[in-house]
Amino acid sequence: MTRRLLGGVLAAVAAFALVTAPAASAVSAATTTFSGTVALSNCSGSVVKPAGTPDTAPALVLSNGHCLESGFPDPGEVIVGQQSTRTFSLLSSDGKSSLGTLKAKKVVYATMTDTDVSLYQLDTTYAAIKQKYRVSPLELVATHPTAGTHIDVVSGYWKTIYSCSIDGFVHELHENGWVWKDSIxxxxxxxxIGGTSGSPIVETATGKVIGVNNTSNDDGQRCTLDNPCEIDGSGNVTVHPGTKYGEETFGIPACLTAASEIDLNWAGCTLPKP
Known part of the structure; x- marks a missing residue:
């Protein structure tokens, strides 16, 4: 997993992709900016809103489940409604400065089962953020991404945009006991690199969020920490050294209410339940 762990509190889990700051290699897409993205203490994230959610609703920040300040959720664990006072640095469109600090009210939803996602509900609304900072949220789409789509992985932590395409989808991605399904x-x-965990995967053509960046096979090992392996529908295991992955987010909007709360019992909601 490609988060960057900082500070003494996180030292106990520093084995999870603690990466020092190399010179990041990236290709910036002309149409993609840092507007709507945030930097966490150890990861990246973004202010997201499903289409149809009112601007008066509490704003949501999307990141990875393994970026939680409370530690990594166990396989099979689902967190709903956990109180949080985490802060996020809201970036300017060029990524060169912080416009201000956003504050979480709670973790609406988080898990590392089937996917690797955390959703923080903020103590302010989309409308208030737009009025104060002139920043609109990134739209969180409810449609499955397509292979070959040009994407930008926008890291608020590194203030770097990584540009490439979707190579394909993985039936199951296994890493040290966690299993993620239909990974990108x-x-x-x-x-x-480390610190890009939680970055939104933005479809270049539309500027909309289709996934969240989460891991890579760093050392060519098989299904170990920081070395996920691919499992196909027949159970065949393959390892792709150096390959980077993200998780889909199209299933999230069907589970969110107009008040930015999670309802896992809604018809059409397929996110893992506690």
Whole structure:
């Protein structure tokens, strides 16, 4: 997993992709900016809103489940409504400065089962953010992404945009006991590094969020920490050294209410339940 762990509190889990700051390799897409993205203490994230959610609703920040300040959810664990006071640095469109600090009210939803996602509900609304900072949220789409789509992985932590395409989808991605389904495999141009975890995967043509960046096979090992392996529908295991991955987010909007709350019992909601 490609998060960057900082500080003494996180030292106990520093084995999870603690990466020092190399010179990041990236290709920036002309149509993609940092507007709507945030930097966490150890990861990246974005302010997201499903189409149809009112601007008066509490704003949501999307990141990875393994970026939670409370630690990594166990396989099979689902977190709903956990109180949080986490802060996020809202970036300017060029990524060169912070416009201000956003504050979480709670973790609406988080898991590392089937997917690797965390959703924070903020103590402010989309409308208030737009009025104060002139920043609109990124739209979280409810449709499955397509192979070959040109994408940008926008890291608020590194203030870097990684540009590539969707190479394909993985039936199951296994890493150290966690299993993620229908994961997004990138083409080699996206050389994401530690700290890019939680970055929105933005469809370049539309500027909309179709996934969240989460891991890579760093050392060519098989199904170990920081070395996920691919499992196809027949159970065959393959390892792709250096390959980077993300998780789909199209299933999230069907589980969110107009008040930015999670309802896992809604018809059409397929997110894992506690």
């Amino acid at each position: 495999r990138y083409t080699p141009e996206c050389k994401t």
